[in-house]
Amino acid sequence: MRKLAVFFSAAFLATLPALAQALATGASPPKFSAPPPPVTAENSIIGPAYADAPEATADPAAPQGDVREFILYSEDSKIYPGIVRAQEMQRDAHGNYSIPAGTSLSKPGRYERHVYVYIPRQVVPGTPAPFMVVQDGHSYVKRMANIMDNMIAAKRLPPMILVFADSGGSDAQGSERGLEYDTLSDRYANWVEQELLPAVSQRYGVTFTSDPEGRATMGGSSGGVAAFTMAWYHPERYHKVLSYSGTFVNQAWPPDPQTPRGGWEYHATLIPKAAKKPIRIWMEVGEKDNRYDNPEESWHNWPLANNRMAAVFKNKGYDYRYVFALRAGHVDNRAVMQTLPAALEWLWRDYPR
Amino acid sequence: MKNRLILSLLAGAVLTILPALAQPAPDPALPKFPTPPPATDAATSIIGPNYADAPEYVVNPNVPQGDVREFILYSDDSKIYPGIVRIEGDLANKRDAYGNRLPFPADQLSKPGRYERHVYVYIPKQYVPGTPAPFMVVQDGHSYINRMAPVLDNMIAAHRLPAMIIVAADSGGSDAQGSERGLEYDTLSDRYSNWVEQELLPAVSKNYGVTFTTDPEGRATMGGSSGAICAWTMAWYHPERYHKVLSYSGTFVNQASPQDANTPRGGWEYHETLVPKTAKKPIRIWMEVGERDLHFDDPEKTWHNWPLANNRMAAALKKKGYDYRYVFAMDAHHVDPRVVKQTLPAALEWLWRDYPKS
Numbered sequence: 001m002r003k004l005a006v007f008f009s010a011a012f013l014a015t016l017p018a019l020a021q022a023l024a025t026g027a028s029p030p031k032f033s034a035p036p037p038p039v040t041a042e043n044s045i046i047g048p049a050y051a052d053a054p055e056a057t058a059d060p061a062a063p064q065g066d067v068r069e070f071i072l073y074s075e076d077s078k079i080y081p082g083i084v085r086a087q088e089m090q091r092d093a094h095g096n097y098s099i100p101a102g103t104s105l106s107k108p109g110r111y112e113r114h115v116y117v118y119i120p121r122q123v124v125p126g127t128p129a130p131f132m133v134v135q136d137g138h139s140y141v142k143r144m145a146n147i148m149d150n151m152i153a154a155k156r157l158p159p160m161i162l163v164f165a166d167s168g169g170s171d172a173q174g175s176e177r178g179l180e181y182d183t184l185s186d187r188y189a190n191w192v193e194q195e196l197l198p199a200v201s202q203r204y205g206v207t208f209t210s211d212p213e214g215r216a217t218m219g220g221s222s223g224g225v226a227a228f229t230m231a232w233y234h235p236e237r238y239h240k241v242l243s244y245s246g247t248f249v250n251q252a253w254p255p256d257p258q259t260p261r262g263g264w265e266y267h268a269t270l271i272p273k274a275a276k277k278p279i280r281i282w283m284e285v286g287e288k289d290n291r292y293d294n295p296e297e298s299w300h301n302w303p304l305a306n307n308r309m310a311a312v313f314k315n316k317g318y319d320y321r322y323v324f325a326l327r328a329g330h331v332d333n334r335a336v337m338q339t340l341p342a343a344l345e346w347l348w349r350d351y352p353r
Numbered sequence: 354m355k356n357r358l359i360l361s362l363l364a365g366a367v368l369t370i371l372p373a374l375a376q377p378a379p380d381p382a383l384p385k386f387p388t389p390p391p392a393t394d395a396a397t398s399i400i401g402p403n404y405a406d407a408p409e410y411v412v413n414p415n416v417p418q419g420d421v422r423e424f425i426l427y428s429d430d431s432k433i434y435p436g437i438v439r440i441e442g443d444l445a446n447k448r449d450a451y452g453n454r455l456p457f458p459a460d461q462l463s464k465p466g467r468y469e470r471h472v473y474v475y476i477p478k479q480y481v482p483g484t485p486a487p488f489m490v491v492q493d494g495h496s497y498i499n500r501m502a503p504v505l506d507n508m509i510a511a512h513r514l515p516a517m518i519i520v521a522a523d524s525g526g527s528d529a530q531g532s533e534r535g536l537e538y539d540t541l542s543d544r545y546s547n548w549v550e551q552e553l554l555p556a557v558s559k560n561y562g563v564t565f566t567t568d569p570e571g572r573a574t575m576g577g578s579s580g581a582i583c584a585w586t587m588a589w590y591h592p593e594r595y596h597k598v599l600s601y602s603g604t605f606v607n608q609a610s611p612q613d614a615n616t617p618r619g620g621w622e623y624h625e626t627l628v629p630k631t632a633k634k635p636i637r638i639w640m641e642v643g644e645r646d647l648h649f650d651d652p653e654k655t656w657h658n659w660p661l662a663n664n665r666m667a668a669a670l671k672k673k674g675y676d677y678r679y680v681f682a683m684d685a686h687h688v689d690p691r692v693v694k695q696t697l698p699a700a701l702e703w704l705w706r707d708y709p710k711s
Binding site: 112 | 422423424425469
């Protein structure tokens, strides 16, 4: 529960990085607002104003899926035994972090991870179900249950299971959440495969499809880059990614010499230099997203990073959609509630109902 | 279970906070009977209407910070509470003239339904593993655990409270007649106390390697609203288990369902018949009610006026020579957080005043 308080204060800081930065530096660096991307077949610019999609309204005529909850404890995890931040970070003018040489940003620490599972009425026990893994689960489970009920009933989505897992807590460099979501490796995907999905199967007697076309992952912010990372390092597991305000910026910790700018490397080097992978992605960013007016060299400007992601997807011929939401902030609830049903429908458009 | 556990829990929480709003509005022309404050005496005080948070709520980084852990108990695993949900419909919608729900036979008002019960456990740093710890069971645990942790940290470090464990358990959901929460908290019997003894405390012991004292002086229970009458009921039916009770806006009113022929007005019977007619039990109780608490101006015959019920409770306790304190909080509403944040540290200190401190 105290972990929750820490998490909320971290979330607060994440929404007000400019303030945190001004407090840290006392200076106001020059501004470089990221412009909206060109509108193309794949890119669109939306809002304001915003309106909630009608699919979010509960329909008593649609079968209501079950929502269950359980807790995973750090003591029981082989892959994520748990860390907490051990010292305050020093930030540069653009919010990049550093710590004194020879010191560690983290120390071992336990967590209690809540997992919420949506199981539609239409799932037939014993048959491998399509599914979606959702990062920061508690933020999405309530918003998505009605959408799933309504769209599954209308056969606009397959009857899929949603596994909403919280992170192991706190945020950004040195935290358990940062380790899980911001790290460029297959560690999180392996944790999902070896610990999360088996725990869900064991508790609720459901089985998950091994067809990558039936396996999706989504999230906002670091949960968005985590979704892409899962598919990037294991495209044989996931072909569908949905990202809101993805943290495709320099936020990985500890630093990895292979990807020195963390998530920024996806659009700067990794995607351009790698053969196209069979990943379909729907992504969004807000015009006023985190650090929208920081210079490129900060490697920390969210709209610029997402513009770049869209540009490299275009270059490589990926199957993607990119929405640039005017006046929207970081993982802006207005944008999520307007766009999510259509995004899901686009992502799953050719999967059997 | 209801298929939307979280939503129903939230709805339950809203109902808990605003039960009057969740019910059809009673006729405004009905006569009003505002409950007057009680006479003050050595045991009874009137506080407010201006309130201030007690300083013990402020986190002090220089004192040891107890651990707060969480786990979930599932209805599927419970022998004593396998889980019910209210059958919403005409019966559940019925109200008396003042907007109160009515009791009905269990099979007409409820059906089997699963729940997921969150339990939060505070373990002070001073706890020595292997030693039987004093403890307090807190109903509606999620509402209290965050507020209480710094209070316990600060007061244990200052030797004003013993190094006790707090077991803050949520109910099985929803509220009032026909619900799992109502069944657990509003029923006059030893069922809830037995569940704590046989299912809740063993689960905590198993998960965290702690042991609990069997000395009733080291065993307390507290809650607000139905969680408060539940605390009293735990001690009333098993005074050899609990000698300490702490109650905010206790639901000592007619809210039990199904109706029990031995206690036809539910919790109202405590002050009306049970406490007066029974030999004094070794229970110490600190209790509070708000001047503007639920149904504060409804007539006595509704058996549903919270301030009146708590006034009566205090009077019955006084008459039988109980060790009690009663606080009547002016301008305060049901389980008013302003009152809780002003009074809880002193209430805990009074309750545990003669228990050995570490």
